[in-house]
Amino acid sequence: MDDLIDKISIIVPVHNAENKLKKLFRSFEKTLNIGEEEIIVIDDISNEQTRKIITNFINKHKNVKLVKNEENLGYLKSCNKAIEYVTNDIFVLLNSDCEIPKNFTKKILKCFNSDNDIVVASPISSNSCNYYIPQILPLNFMNKHLEKRMPEYPEVFHCEGFCLCVRKSYTDKNGLFDPIYGMGYCEEVDFCFRVKESSKRCVLIDDLYVKHSHHASFKNKRNELLTTNNKILYKRWEKYLDYNPYPDKITEIIKQCFSKVSKFIFVYRKIKIQLQNNRLLTLKNLHNVKKYKFYKKEKVVYTAFSGKYDILPISPLFINNNWDYVLFTDNALHVFVSVEIGDVGHKILLNAVLA
Helix, strand or coil: CCCCCCCEEEEEEECCCHHHHHHHHHHHHHHCCHHHCEEEEEECCCCHHHHHHHHHHHHHCCCCEEEECCCCCHHHHHHHHHHHHCCCCEEEEECCCEECCCCHHHHHHHHHHCCCCEEEEEEEECCCCCCECCCCCCHHHHHHHHCCCCCCCCECCCCCCCEEEEEHHHHHHHCCCCHHHCCCCCHHHHHHHHHHHCCCEEEEEEEEEEEECCCCCCCCCHHHHHHHHHHHHHHHHHHHHCCCCCCCHHHHHHHHHCHHHHHHHHHHHHHHHHHCCCCECCHHHHHCHHHCCCCCCEEEEEECCCCEEEEEECCCCCCCCCCCEEECCCCHHHCCCCCCCCCCCHHHHHHHHHC
């Protein structure tokens, strides 16, 4: 091993999402020694409210670097620009809709110091495409549970972009994201496959859990960007995308670290997959949900992973015909509280699953 790395740089690309950004900065103040961290905020022409939040944070913490784009570059180009300001060999591209736990920096450093061939890594999250566990406990307690097992840093199909940890010595020679992906989406997958082509490693930081709200940006253009960029990705990396040789480590981790509630977690994960493509109600209908005329064989479900109400057919797996409403949430405070729109809350679902 070469000399151990002892510092990381945290890059936060920002375009609006002011409420999420407040929570991220609050988590920084709770968990980091900000005066000793290199934090780079890159503002991609945010609105006035977001700019005020950034300004207040920088006024409190003078060492935080602010990079302002003169035009809206999008996530990808903002990241490529921001790494020019990085002075440490490990940098983290952290979405503004995340919250970090205690020992965030320590766990990332431990991962990269374990193997010089690790070029890119990402943690487990509350909400992502592949490596997620629903947040059934406060953030730091979720991390405590993961610490029951020794981290293995397993090789993964590709790392995920919400908290992408990267070795800068590699990007200095090979670059970061390919501009062909425009404003963003799929660029981190492409980067990971390039890393694999060079015989370096993409791994999961399997003792680190980060809260991720998911899709705080690109709300209106998301489907269009995904469709376009998926075509580019598949054309370029068909040999990787057609076959995933890596075992499902998340299932193993859930069984080992969350044994008492593993049944509930597995059902939650299955429900998430079932709901991803369902039609969403509007926010206006949310406030009048009791008056909404549902079909007899449909129920309304609040999903924490979309943050909205979904209509879906009754499924015997998790819907009881006697229930009017069911709440799924990653907020631990809701677990034993019934919800305003109905008498059935998360507690009844949890009891039903664990019975």
